[in-house]
Amino acid sequence: MQREKRAIPDDLFYDRNDFWIKVAEEAVIGLTDYGQGNIGDILYLELVPAGTVVRRGERCGSIESGKWVGSLLAPVSGMIVETNRDAEADPHMVNADPFGRGWLYRIEPADRNEIGLLMDSGAYQAWMEERICLEEKNSQGWID
Amino acid sequence: MDLYDLGPVGWVESQSIYHALALLGREGLILCYPTTPYICLGLHDDLDYEIDRQYCRERGIPLLRRETGGGVVYLDNRQLFFQLVLRQDNPLVPLRRHRFYEKFLQPALSVYRDLGMAAELKPPADIAADGRKSSGNGSGDIGRCVAYVGNILLDFDFVTMSRALKAPDETYRRHLYRIMRANLITLTDCLAYPAEYSRLTTGLIAGFQRQLGDLTPREPDAELRETARRVGERLTSGEWLDLPGRRPAGRKVKIAEGLYLLAQESVGRGRKLTLVRDGVAEEVMAGDDEMELALPFRA
Numbered sequence: 001m002q003r004e005k006r007a008i009p010d011d012l013f014y015d016r017n018d019f020w021i022k023v024a025e026e027a028v029i030g031l032t033d034y035g036q037g038n039i040g041d042i043l044y045l046e047l048v049p050a051g052t053v054v055r056r057g058e059r060c061g062s063i064e065s066g067k068w069v070g071s072l073l074a075p076v077s078g079m080i081v082e083t084n085r086d087a088e089a090d091p092h093m094v095n096a097d098p099f100g101r102g103w104l105y106r107i108e109p110a111d112r113n114e115i116g117l118l119m120d121s122g123a124y125q126a127w128m129e130e131r132i133c134l135e136e137k138n139s140q141g142w143i144d
Numbered sequence: 145m146d147l148y149d150l151g152p153v154g155w156v157e158s159q160s161i162y163h164a165l166a167l168l169g170r171e172g173l174i175l176c177y178p179t180t181p182y183i184c185l186g187l188h189d190d191l192d193y194e195i196d197r198q199y200c201r202e203r204g205i206p207l208l209r210r211e212t213g214g215g216v217v218y219l220d221n222r223q224l225f226f227q228l229v230l231r232q233d234n235p236l237v238p239l240r241r242h243r244f245y246e247k248f249l250q251p252a253l254s255v256y257r258d259l260g261m262a263a264e265l266k267p268p269a270d271i272a273a274d275g276r277k278s279s280g281n282g283s284g285d286i287g288r289c290v291a292y293v294g295n296i297l298l299d300f301d302f303v304t305m306s307r308a309l310k311a312p313d314e315t316y317r318r319h320l321y322r323i324m325r326a327n328l329i330t331l332t333d334c335l336a337y338p339a340e341y342s343r344l345t346t347g348l349i350a351g352f353q354r355q356l357g358d359l360t361p362r363e364p365d366a367e368l369r370e371t372a373r374r375v376g377e378r379l380t381s382g383e384w385l386d387l388p389g390r391r392p393a394g395r396k397v398k399i400a401e402g403l404y405l406l407a408q409e410s411v412g413r414g415r416k417l418t419l420v421r422d423g424v425a426e427e428v429m430a431g432d433d434e435m436e437l438a439l440p441f442r443a
Contacts, residue, residue, distance in 0.1 A: 038239045040268065044188045044390050062188070066268035068241040069187045069213040070285040131239055138235045139243065 006034040006128065009099060013115060014124035019075040020099065023115055029075055030103040031094055034128050040065040042091040047072075047083045047104060054080060056114055060105070063091075072104070076114045082106040146172035147359035149345055152221070155182040159210050160376035162227040162293065164368055166286035167375065171234065173352055173359060174227040175345050181220035181301070183308055185209040187284060189216055190389035196310050205308060208379050209387070212293055214269070214282030215398050218308055222299040222330075224344050226252065228292045228352070236356070237290055242268040244283055248292050251351025252279055255296065258347055261334055270401040276329035277400035297330040298339055312395050312407050312415065315431055319417055320397060320405055327400050407431065 012020045018035025022028040036042065044064040054060045054074040061072035084103050087093045094102035109115070119127060148161070158178035165172050183195060183205055191197070191207070194216045200207060205218075219225075228248055230237050238244050245268055252271055256263030256278065266272040271279035281294035302325050311317035331339045353359055364372070378384055395407040402422040409415055415431025 038241065040240070040242050046188065064186075064188050064213050065241055067213040067282045068244065068284060069211070069282075134235060135239050139238065139247075 006032070006037065007099065008032070008034075008121045008125050008128070010121045012099075013118035013120060015075040015118055016127070017073045017075065019073075021075050021115075021118060023109075026081060027076055027078070027107045027109050028103050029105050029107060031098050032124075033098050036095050036098045036102070039063065039068070039070075042094050045088050045091040045094065045104075047085075047088050048080060050080050050083050052080045053110075054078065054107070056117075074107075075118065076107060076109050077111055078107040078109040080105050081108050145356045145359055146170070146362045147349065148172055148174045148176075148362055148364060149349070150174060150176040150364075151341065152177060152179045154178070155180050155206065155219075156208065156376040156380060157372060158219070158225060159184065159208055159379060160372040161364060161368065162229055162291050163211060163286055163375045163379065164371035165229045166289035166291045168368065168371055169231060169288055170368075171230050171289070172228075172362070173349075173356070174225070174229075175348060176225050176227075177221050177223060177341075178219055178225075179221055181218065181304070182206045182208055184217050184219050185385070185389075186214045186216065186282065187211050188213070188389045190391050191385050192310075193389070193391045194310055196308055199307055203304070203308075205304070206380065207385055209385050210282075210284075210293075210379065211286050212282040212284035212291055214280065216309065217280055218301060218305040219295070220301060222301070222332075223295040223297055224341065224348075225293065225295050226348050226352075227294075229286075229289050230292075231289050232285065233288075241283070244290075244292060245269045245281060247355065249279075249281065249294065250355065251348050252294060252296060254351045255344055255347035259331065259335060259339065266401045268401070272400075273329050273334065276327050278329045278331075296344060297328070299330045299332040300328060302328070309397060310395070313431065315429075316395065316405070316407050316415075316417060319419075319429060320399075323403075323405055323419060324399055327403055 012022050014020055018032045019029050020032050042065050046062040048060050056077045057073055059071045060074040063070055063072055083105055087102050153176045155178040158176055162174050249265055249271060253263050256273060261273045263271050263273045269281040270277050279294055279296055283292040302321055306317055306321035397405045404420045406418045407415055417429040417431055418425050419427040
């Protein structure tokens with residue numbers, strides 16, 4: 001099987017729900033290239049408004065691709081200080097430019113210790129490859 | 145894996161039981177059909193954009209919003225539902241969402257083929273026979289599980305579906321009926337004999353067993369029934385139904401994968417209707433077109 005190359009910038013952190021997190025005074029978060037690729041063409045995005053307080057691992061929005069819907073789960077706890085309304089209006093931005101115009105939220109982190117729970121790019125790369133291998137193994141013999 | 149071959153169930157239960165299984169973190173396959181008709185919205189549908197509420201009220205057609213994807217559907221006892229709930233960490237669940245359908249539509253495809261129909265997957269989530277949609281499908285993450293739901297159309301009430309959907313005018317509605325009729329196909333259209341529930345479920349169970357291993361027949365227990373009752377109340381509550389959702393500019397109805405009927409207003413030119421197939425305008429119609437085709441009324 002031909003594997004697509006997925007961008008994993010070195011200056012970001014990652015979680016197991018395929019979010020990237022850029023940490024500065026505030027954190028900017030979005031879906032990774034690999035994450036958006038797994039979801040497929042994103043048709044609808046529902047983001048929570050600025051001012052919402054979210055906790056790590058809890059729902060902070062909803063996403064729909066070709067007949068699948070799922071929740072966005074916050075990678076860190078904190079208060080949403082800005083929601084990317086442009087991406088909400090044109091969800092394809094998340095597919096086309098996941099690390100740029102397709103960002104989702106700016107968050108003021110509530111607990112900096114949570115950053116230590118995230119993966120760096122090397123760990124995320126290894127984890128992603130492990131999942132790809134597992135899926136390739138499990139997908140054998142699907143078609144009747 | 146547990147198998148709930150439930151046959152006829154109440155209209156709310158035809159959705160609430162799989163939600164309850166997922167919320168309880170229990171895996172299982174459900175086969176059932178609703179005893180009475182209803183309208184089912186997708187999680188992100190906007191009720192006021194999609195549905196003629198007055199028509200539904202007058203006809204006594206109840207509404208429910210499910211937590212899975214896809215659009216508005218009219219459901220009744222001429223559709224057999226298959227609903228699969230798996231934990232998200234089950235290695236059988238593909239990471240790539242479109243592969244979910246590629247995998248779990250195989251049993252339904254086998255059923256159609258066993259009946260002599262040339263059925264194939266129309267990605268991401270339709271089954272098409274002779275180029276016409278014959279099965280609607282959707283999925284969604286519910287709790288820590290993923291639910292995949294689909295149906296086999298034994299027959300379909302095109303009249304009620306086209307009347308229950310909101311239309312900017314009657315011309316749009318008549319085109320909608322015509323286009324749905326031309327692009328959807330049911331077992332009644334194809335078979336010279338009525339398809340029996342047991343034959344369809346036997347085929348589905350055999351297909352799912354090939355993918356999931358042994359299926360153990362079960363009845364819903366008290367915990368599942370109580371959770372389903374509570375979930376059913378939520379899925380049909382006014383507050384839940386009125387949640388805002390997608391509202392494209394102009395009226396846009398998806399008829400099948402890649403097939404949409406659009407109504408657009410243009411200044412000084414009135415309303416224009418466009419049938420778009422796979423991104424290409426296949427047919428353009430004037431909004432005030434005096435169609436000879438009358439939408440049939442039910443007695």
